[in-house]
Amino acid sequence: MDYHVIIVGGSYAGLSAGLQLARARRRVLVIDAAERRNRFAETSHGFLGQDGRSPADIADEAREQLLAYPTVEWLADTAIDAGQDAEGFWLSTRGGQRHRAQRLILATGVVDELPEVEGLAARWGKSVFHCPYCHGYELAGGPIGVLATSELSMHQALMLPDWGPTTLFINDAFAPDAEQLASLERRGVRVEREPVRRIAGDKAEVILADGRAIAVEGLFVVPRTRMASPLAGLLGCEFEEGPLGVFIKTDATRETSVPGVFACGDAAAAFSSVAIAVGDGAKTGAGTHRSLIFGLAPV
Structure with missing residues (x-):
């Protein structure tokens, strides 16, 4: 098995989830397509300790901190397909790479439709x-x-x-x-x-x-939103209908309807912000880590 966890999406929620797993010394791969939802904004507000900073600066500093942990790898690419077999999960990218992991975290975000x-x-x-x-x-x-x-x-x-x-x-x-x-x-x-x-x-x-x-x-x-990635659908995850569009359904630990697949951030919430995404990612990283220790909950 290549990794304990693959995180798809290296924005605020994905980075925060990765940090919890890195600190648990788990092997983590983050795959990121560099399309943060708030990349159009010059400043970010309402996030304690980061108020008024550039969204890119916040993300870049968080990425630098995460990659300081030796068990974390970063892949600048787009995940285009994923599935599950008897050995775990596999994921392939637009760049032609294929990786395997025991768990997946989908921090894939949404697209605003203006x-x-x-x-x-x-x-x-x-x-x-x-x-x-x-x-x-x-x-x-x-x-x-x-x-x-x-x-x-x-x-x-x-x-x-x-x-x-x-x-x-x-x-x-x-x-x-x-x-x-x-x-x-x-x-x-x-x-x-x-x-x-x-x-x-x-x-x-x-x-x-x-x-x-x-x-x-x-x-x-108030824009409508749509999933930025097809992965949740390809994996068979259930969705919920929110006021702005669908989002990935998760339980209290942020596990989706597919055991072993977790989701966080804008893709798994009716409403969000940078501060909410960071907290959500931390909860998801911890939930994913606990599942590696104690196993998956019965379906």
């Missing part, structure tokens, strides 16, 4: 965001927009007035009922029904179909 509004994707992570706790404070109390994608956008619209005067751009995504409109009014949220044509400007100037332009310091949107 609305098809001109100029939106180019500003993702810069002046277009999804998490108020991650980016709201830096808007310094300036005007904020919420671009509706569904009724879920009500949640953002009702939260964001704590960070600045807020406008909800309905954009034909849903029709607020009387109760919802009353809730928005109580929170001081302005409702704009004119469809959005495009996003322009250095920050996020919302250009409406009637030609009006409404400048905001930041624009928030």
